[in-house]
Amino acid sequence: MNTSFLLFALLNPLFALLAAPLYMSLIRKVKAYAQGRKGPRLFQVYYDLKKLMKKEAVYSPTSSWVMRFTPYLNLSTLLVCSLFVPLVFVPEPAGGLGNIIVFLYLLALERFFTALGGLDAGSAFGGMGSSRSMSLAAVIEPTMVISFAALAFVLKSLNLHQMFALTAGKILPISPTLVLVSISLFIILIVETGRLPVDNPATHLELTMINEAMILEQAGKNLALLELAHALKQFLLMGILINTILPVGLSTEIDAGKIAVSAFLFLLKAGLLAIIIGLFESAFAKMRLFRLPAFYVMAFFFSATTILIEVFA
Amino acid sequence: MIDPLFLEGIIKILFVFVLISAGLIISTRNLSSILTSYTIQSFLLAAVSFLLYLIDGKSQLLLLAGLTLGSKVILIPYFISRIEEKIRIGRDIHFTYLEPTTSLMLSIGLIILSYSSLSKIFEGLPLSKLFFFGAVIGLSLTLMGMLVVFSRKRVITKALGYLSMENGVLMFGLFVTELPFIIEVLIVIDLIILVILTTILAVGMDSSIEEYREKVRKLQIWTGGEFR
Numbered sequence: 353m354n355t356s357f358l359l360f361a362l363l364n365p366l367f368a369l370l371a372a373p374l375y376m377s378l379i380r381k382v383k384a385y386a387q388g389r390k391g392p393r394l395f396q397v398y399y400d401l402k403k404l405m406k407k408e409a410v411y412s413p414t415s416s417w418v419m420r421f422t423p424y425l426n427l428s429t430l431l432v433c434s435l436f437v438p439l440v441f442v443p444e445p446a447g448g449l450g451n452i453i454v455f456l457y458l459l460a461l462e463r464f465f466t467a468l469g470g471l472d473a474g475s476a477f478g479g480m481g482s483s484r485s486m487s488l489a490a491v492i493e494p495t496m497v498i499s500f501a502a503l504a505f506v507l508k509s510l511n512l513h514q515m516f517a518l519t520a521g522k523i524l525p526i527s528p529t530l531v532l533v534s535i536s537l538f539i540i541l542i543v544e545t546g547r548l549p550v551d552n553p554a555t556h557l558e559l560t561m562i563n564e565a566m567i568l569e570q571a572g573k574n575l576a577l578l579e580l581a582h583a584l585k586q587f588l589l590m591g592i593l594i595n596t597i598l599p600v601g602l603s604t605e606i607d608a609g610k611i612a613v614s615a616f617l618f619l620l621k622a623g624l625l626a627i628i629i630g631l632f633e634s635a636f637a638k639m640r641l642f643r644l645p646a647f648y649v650m651a652f653f654f655s656a657t658t659i660l661i662e663v664f665a
Numbered sequence: 666m667i668d669p670l671f672l673e674g675i676i677k678i679l680f681v682f683v684l685i686s687a688g689l690i691i692s693t694r695n696l697s698s699i700l701t702s703y704t705i706q707s708f709l710l711a712a713v714s715f716l717l718y719l720i721d722g723k724s725q726l727l728l729l730a731g732l733t734l735g736s737k738v739i740l741i742p743y744f745i746s747r748i749e750e751k752i753r754i755g756r757d758i759h760f761t762y763l764e765p766t767t768s769l770m771l772s773i774g775l776i777i778l779s780y781s782s783l784s785k786i787f788e789g790l791p792l793s794k795l796f797f798f799g800a801v802i803g804l805s806l807t808l809m810g811m812l813v814v815f816s817r818k819r820v821i822t823k824a825l826g827y828l829s830m831e832n833g834v835l836m837f838g839l840f841v842t843e844l845p846f847i848i849e850v851l852i853v854i855d856l857i858i859l860v861i862l863t864t865i866l867a868v869g870m871d872s873s874i875e876e877y878r879e880k881v882r883k884l885q886i887w888t889g890g891e892f893r
Contacts (some may be wrong), residue, residue, distance in 0.1 A: 484676075528674035532681050579699060646692055649766045654772050658685045661677055665799060 356476045356606055360443035360613035361435055367615060368434040372587035373397040375626045382630025404576035411570055414474035422469035423570065423577035430584040437591045440615045441603040452500050463489060470566030479556055484642025491648040492543050495655055499536035502659040503596065506530055516595045520602040529662045534597040536655040540610045541593060545586040548628065549636040550644060560638055594621045669720050674796050676716050680802050683709050687809045688772060690829050692765035694758050696749055696821065700742055703825050707737035714839060725846050736853045741828065744860045748821060759818040768816055772809050779804040799840030806833030813873055824863040832854060
């Protein structure tokens, strides 16, 4: 461990934790504008989280330790994940942190426990949500692995820190293939955060919900932690996409001024991406559940052809 | 002068989009979306041809780009969209043998298959990697078009599958063999004839001669009147 990394370990998760909920709000706001509404305030998600934190958690009588444990596990898993994605500056590599395979497994761990938590309360909705989430995960995970493999192949490293040290500060992506990888990453971002056309985050209609169904039985403090974890996951995936396609301004040195500029630029770029996501969501209708595998396979086909062409041509 | 390496990078990206458009033709259910995918695919081919002209400087490639643009991006899609309006079929949701998801998985297999077989054939030839991969994409496009022809039920979608196969041949020709220009022109004329024949088949495949005459009269395909 060096000082550069210690500083990173302090700054990066803190930055992610503080900024992540803002983009949940921003996307909602953009969607509201697209529908001709005014929408909630920009800091509404923070107020909601604060309110939920004060409330007591209520548990179903059939639930076990899994339901109590899941919110803490999810948030801590994603905090560890936030050590993998450089947002404010790229530190010198330390230990195994930044390894892309560990990152994917951490995300899988979070998904697994969310699904278990959904089953644990014993309600029909939770079980349905978990079942849907797991069967769809079986199709989207290969896509995710392939896209990250393509990223690793193009940037010649398995370590996210090393990859982004290579792209940091460039105005344009360093290889045209990265544009293609970014499209795959965008689809993954949409799917992983349960957004339209895959899942509708704004609904509690039993026929359509996937992600919301799994956390339906959670209440109070636990719900706040799960919501925060969800926001964090979205923010980190946005971070990977931004660092791949538009790495301009990302600092590689420890310098207060440069880090501040880097963080500020990141907030701007993430704001732009959030607006794009909001508009994307407004432009699509929810897909029927049984049509989703076809959509995922298209994404898989896309990333598979990308990696084929990158490797062979 | 633009850097050839940069142009090659752009061509690589276009390759991916050509394959994606072929994937969409295989899996989309909406007829007008399939037609749009075909139009985009042809446009991408014209763009590839134009970029190759920028790299090589052969005027034949420029002519080819123009021909593709005129016939396959404007004329043929216009004809087919007219047919689609007339026959009043919006979607092709029936598949034989293969569902679209399976077809897409199979297509990945086909791409790998064409790669491995072509790499054996071209082993001794002095072909640059990009040109070799263009041939691979061309061959896989042809095979994917064939997949469309046999997994789709409607005549009009089968015709689009055939057209996409022809795009594959054009791609193969662009990168490997260099077909004489006159043959390209003949192929385009063939395609237009094909589309006209499809018009006839698409509205009358299921009827007897008498019914067929009645149908053509009612739909006013040749006179261009409105369907009532």
